[in-house]
Amino acid sequence: MASQEMEQLVRRDYKEGFVTDIESDTVPPGLDENTIAFISNKKGEPEWMLEWRLQAYRQWLKMTPPSWAHLDYPPIDYQAISYYSAPKRPEDRPQSLDEVDPKLLETYEKLGIPLHERAALAGVAVDAVFDSVSVATTFKEKLHEAGVIFCSISEAIREYPELVRQYLGTVVPQGDNYFAALNSAVFTDGSFVFVPEGVTCPMELSTYFRINAANTGQFERTLIVCESRAQVSYLEGCTAPMRDENQLHAAVVELVALEDAYIKYSTVQNWYPGDEDGKGGIYNFVTKRGDCRGDRSRISWTQVETGSAITWKYPSCVLRGKHSIGEFYSVAVTNGRQQADTGTKMIHIGEGTRSYIVSKGISAGRANQSYRGLVKVGPRAKNARNFTQCDSLLIGDQCGAHTFPYQEIGNSTATVEHEATTSKIGEDQLFYCQSRGISEEDAVSMIVNGFCKDVFQELPMEFAVEAEALLSVTLEGAVG
Amino acid sequence: MSDVQSEVQTFLDRLAERNARRGEEPTWIAARRQAGAARFEAMGFPNRRVEAWKYTDVRAIARGDFALASDADFSPATAAALTLPIEAHRLTFVDGVFSAALSQLEGLPEGVQLLPLSRALEENHEAVGGPLGRLTGVEFSTFSALNTAFMEEGAVLRLAPGTVVEKPIVLQFLSRANEAPVMSHPRILVEAGGRSEATLIEHHVGEEGAANFTNLVEEVILDRNAILTHYKLQEAALADLHVASIHVEQARDSRYTSFNLNLGGGLVRTDLITDLNGQGADAHFYGLFYGQGRQHVDSHTLANHNAPHTTSNENYKGILDDRAHGVFNGKVVVKRDSQKIEGFQSNANLLLSDRAEIDAKPELEIYADDVKCSHGTTTGQLDEEAIYALRSRGIDRQTARGLLTLAFAGEVLELVDLDAISERVELAVAGKLPERFNLAGLVEAAVALGDE
Numbered sequence: 001m002a003s004q005e006m007e008q009l010v011r012r013d014y015k016e017g018f019v020t021d022i023e024s025d026t027v028p029p030g031l032d033e034n035t036i037a038f039i040s041n042k043k044g045e046p047e048w049m050l051e052w053r054l055q056a057y058r059q060w061l062k063m064t065p066p067s068w069a070h071l072d073y074p075p076i077d078y079q080a081i082s083y084y085s086a087p088k089r090p091e092d093r094p095q096s097l098d099e100v101d102p103k104l105l106e107t108y109e110k111l112g113i114p115l116h117e118r119a120a121l122a123g124v125a126v127d128a129v130f131d132s133v134s135v136a137t138t139f140k141e142k143l144h145e146a147g148v149i150f151c152s153i154s155e156a157i158r159e160y161p162e163l164v165r166q167y168l169g170t171v172v173p174q175g176d177n178y179f180a181a182l183n184s185a186v187f188t189d190g191s192f193v194f195v196p197e198g199v200t201c202p203m204e205l206s207t208y209f210r211i212n213a214a215n216t217g218q219f220e221r222t223l224i225v226c227e228s229r230a231q232v233s234y235l236e237g238c239t240a241p242m243r244d245e246n247q248l249h250a251a252v253v254e255l256v257a258l259e260d261a262y263i264k265y266s267t268v269q270n271w272y273p274g275d276e277d278g279k280g281g282i283y284n285f286v287t288k289r290g291d292c293r294g295d296r297s298r299i300s301w302t303q304v305e306t307g308s309a310i311t312w313k314y315p316s317c318v319l320r321g322k323h324s325i326g327e328f329y330s331v332a333v334t335n336g337r338q339q340a341d342t343g344t345k346m347i348h349i350g351e352g353t354r355s356y357i358v359s360k361g362i363s364a365g366r367a368n369q370s371y372r373g374l375v376k377v378g379p380r381a382k383n384a385r386n387f388t389q390c391d392s393l394l395i396g397d398q399c400g401a402h403t404f405p406y407q408e409i410g411n412s413t414a415t416v417e418h419e420a421t422t423s424k425i426g427e428d429q430l431f432y433c434q435s436r437g438i439s440e441e442d443a444v445s446m447i448v449n450g451f452c453k454d455v456f457q458e459l460p461m462e463f464a465v466e467a468e469a470l471l472s473v474t475l476e477g478a479v480g
Numbered sequence: 481m482s483d484v485q486s487e488v489q490t491f492l493d494r495l496a497e498r499n500a501r502r503g504e505e506p507t508w509i510a511a512r513r514q515a516g517a518a519r520f521e522a523m524g525f526p527n528r529r530v531e532a533w534k535y536t537d538v539r540a541i542a543r544g545d546f547a548l549a550s551d552a553d554f555s556p557a558t559a560a561a562l563t564l565p566i567e568a569h570r571l572t573f574v575d576g577v578f579s580a581a582l583s584q585l586e587g588l589p590e591g592v593q594l595l596p597l598s599r600a601l602e603e604n605h606e607a608v609g610g611p612l613g614r615l616t617g618v619e620f621s622t623f624s625a626l627n628t629a630f631m632e633e634g635a636v637l638r639l640a641p642g643t644v645v646e647k648p649i650v651l652q653f654l655s656r657a658n659e660a661p662v663m664s665h666p667r668i669l670v671e672a673g674g675r676s677e678a679t680l681i682e683h684h685v686g687e688e689g690a691a692n693f694t695n696l697v698e699e700v701i702l703d704r705n706a707i708l709t710h711y712k713l714q715e716a717a718l719a720d721l722h723v724a725s726i727h728v729e730q731a732r733d734s735r736y737t738s739f740n741l742n743l744g745g746g747l748v749r750t751d752l753i754t755d756l757n758g759q760g761a762d763a764h765f766y767g768l769f770y771g772q773g774r775q776h777v778d779s780h781t782l783a784n785h786n787a788p789h790t791t792s793n794e795n796y797k798g799i800l801d802d803r804a805h806g807v808f809n810g811k812v813v814v815k816r817d818s819q820k821i822e823g824f825q826s827n828a829n830l831l832l833s834d835r836a837e838i839d840a841k842p843e844l845e846i847y848a849d850d851v852k853c854s855h856g857t858t859t860g861q862l863d864e865e866a867i868y869a870l871r872s873r874g875i876d877r878q879t880a881r882g883l884l885t886l887a888f889a890g891e892v893l894e895l896v897d898l899d900a901i902s903e904r905v906e907l908a909v910a911g912k913l914p915e916r917f918n919l920a921g922l923v924e925a926a927v928a929l930g931d932e
Contacts, residue, residue: 068531070845379834394849397817407840407857408535412831415860422846422853 029082043154056174056184063178069341070370083186149194156192171254171291179250179285190221195230206235220251226261233264250285259294270307281309288315292324300327302458304467306474316345319353326355329455334367343373348381357388364395370402377414388418445472487542516628519618535807535839536778546663549575562685566900570650576664591643597634615699615727623723627665627697634667641673648679655686668698672706681711691719698726702734709737715744722748732758742769742777749778756790767796768892771804778807785814791822798829800836811843825855
């Protein structure tokens with residue numbers, strides 16, 4: 001009884017304005033120009049930003065969702081989504097780890113996630129983020145010394161409007177595609193990184209260490225700019241499975257590399273994939289594109305995709321600068337009823353541009369996944385070079401693996417190669433391992449890790465270790 | 481009326497004119513014709529937003545106004561020069577109209593039925609009614625619908641079980657340089673009985689300056705253990721428009737080998753599909769295309785592995801010069817539970833000019849796990865080391881490039897059993913090579929070497 005009274009008291013407090021503006025912290029589901037104006041206002045954005053969002057929204061209205069991907073999902077009701085909600089109040093969250101789904105905890109255990117981080121990841125309302133906050137603060141100082149700007153996109157729009165305005169939307173224009181347009185209209189979170197001329201970012205940047213990053217936004221917008229001769233390595237996501245209330249995620253990531261700049265972007269995506277029947281999983285529709293604007297610039301995408309019910313994601317490189325390089329390393333694992341349609345686009349425009357694509361797909365259970373890639377060589381891209389390797393591994397007879405590589409070549413000096421194989425784990429490989437006393441499950445995990453090695457090598461050290469553990473957890477129960 | 485509607489209407493008007501002059505027809509044919517027309521009207525011509533036509537613009541066809549040829553007059557001398565120098569059973573069509581004079585149907589072995597579609601319909605239309613349109617229905621594409629609406633002529637080939645046909649069977653399609661362009665909608669039906677074996681050569685050729693539209697639909701049904709080698713040699717004039725939809729159905733242990741050799745035609749689109757429905761069925765798709773000028777050559781292939789223990793193998797090679805545009809789209813689909821599949825696909829392209837373009841898309845769609853499937857595609861230039869090797873033997877650079885280009889094409893041609901065809905194509909390729917390759921004399925030397 002007492003607790004009920006307490007609760008009522010708490011509620012009454014809100015009505016009386018104990019927390020100011022509580023009414024306006026959420027907007028009802030639905031999307032119109034007012035919602036966008038609300039978001040923009042809430043974020044304290046300048047006028048041009050609102051105008052930019054509205055432009056995107058107006059374009060979005062005229063577009064239709066893409067249907068070409070090899071994915072099967074019911075139509076999304078965009079008016080049923082709430083486009084802005086304030087961070088959860090502590091009392092709405094689980095109060096301790098005991099209230100968290102034991103399955104989730106089991107996974108954390110297997111991944112070897114430190115105890116204090118588990119609570120933060122599960123969204124428990126404890127001061128668990130303290131650790132990362134303090135870490136983040138020391139990091140911030142170091143970055144500041146180097147002249148690197150690393151903050152949330154909202155902060156950047158307020159603090160560095162000129163920089164943001166100069167680059168935002170220049171790689172992924174507002175009307176680029178359906179989900180990019182939606183994101184441009186309503187994005188609420190994301191990161192901004194700016195590395196000035198000649199600076200090599202002193203550490204690997206990660207959203208994980210950014211304050212407030214515990215609640216990753218539903219519509220994230222990331223913009224990374226590297227000036228001439230600057231370098232940065234950026235890590236997105238983390239290996240632990242993340243609980244999220246929002247089913248639809250539509251992020252946009254833009255990378256700009258000027259002359260001799262190098263951007264390395266690594267992603268580990270492990271959103272909730274849904275239950276055994278695929279219900280409730282995250283829909284992940286992401287537009288990622290890097291622009292090698294300067295000569296000899298280089299952009300490298302590395303991704304490990306194990307989560308989400310649906311993944312629709314094609315990190316791309318526009319190789320504009322002469323002798324610029326684009327790279328794409330991907331491991332996609334689908335199990336259960338997951339579906340993934342992912343790949344890359346390499347657009348060769350400048351002379352002597354090179355691109356390298358390694359895609360490893362593992363499909364198990366009743367999952368379906370596709371590699372969809374484009375290599376385009378323009379008429380001016382003399383001596384352009386591409387090599388693509390995409391392999392699929394099938395585990396079980398109910399899954400599917402598909403490859404749809406597009407090649408559009410308009411230059412006689414270009415060399416473009418594509419290779420793809422699809423096979424299952426060899427009986428002889430399994431037998432070999434098992435005859436040496438390795439259990440079937442471990443053997444599968446070993447073979448799969450070997451299969452993905454080319455990509456894991458590209459991951460930053462700490463990610464690589466976690467990724468291997470993650471792979472075996474994801475594929476659990478796929479064999480036998 | 482929008483452009484799209486008026487484009488479609490032009491064809492529908494032609495159909496109405498034709499129907500008015502047509503006599504009584506069995507009801508099933510009239511019904512199919514109607515279904516075809518309705519489907520065609522509903523679909524309209526594909527634009528480049530349609531995935532299957534992403535790289536091929538058919539406006540040259542859609543905006544055309546093509547009449548239907550009414551006779552099969554063709555100069556015997558010209559025809560003789562165009563005909564493949566090969567001893568064969570032959571059906572000849574001039575702009576889609578059957579020419580008895582240019583055909584060679586005497587001495588057909590027992591068990592072989594080879595006749596023009598019009599006669600097959602006249603004699604016993606019910607026998608054709610069943611299989612015709614079963615594999616390529618009006619739903620397949622705008623062009624198959626259009627073909628169905630206009631179907632009246634073509635070829636029917638039936639092989640009784642166990643029949644082995646020694647001589648190749650040639651279907652010759654001649655295209656005339658008409659004052660106004662014409663269209664034809666040939667329909668080919670092949671029913672190969674169990675254990676039968678034959679070689680079918682489809683030869684598309686014509687007078688220089690011909691600018692006609694051919695819309696071919698071909699259905700090939702192979703019964704158990706049947707073996708068919710199918711050549712499609714496209715040597716039509718550079719303004720000819722050609723769309724072909726070929727659909728093969730393979731029963732247990734049958735073998736189908738296709739050689740799709742594209743040298744001519746302004747716009748050539750081929751859809752080649754095989755359904756591997758019985759265990760042990762085996763399909764081979766080989767292709768060679770050489771594009772120059774503003775030629776557009778589009779090859780779509782699809783191998784449907786519907787049964788376990790089926791194999792497919794594909795190798796397509798393309799050479800593109802000037803402003804030619806090549807498209808290769810190969811697809812292997814492995815159905816659920818179709819285990820123990822082998823599907824291989826390879827495509828290599830050579831660009832000789834900076835304004836030439838190739839769009840390649842090799843696809844795999846796999847729903848079973850015990851499979852071995854792979855595809856590879858490359859586009860590039862001649863191997864510098866190979867050029868160096870030849871130069872170190874005293875061959876100048878240009879000649880070396882010419883020889884290597886020929887050798888590139890040779891990888892497909894060496895699989896051709898019929899010398900008449902492989903030599904003809906090799907010479908044609910050599911003749912097409914840019915002059916800068918300085919080939920005189922060496923071509924013959926190469927051919928002579930091949931003879932030894």
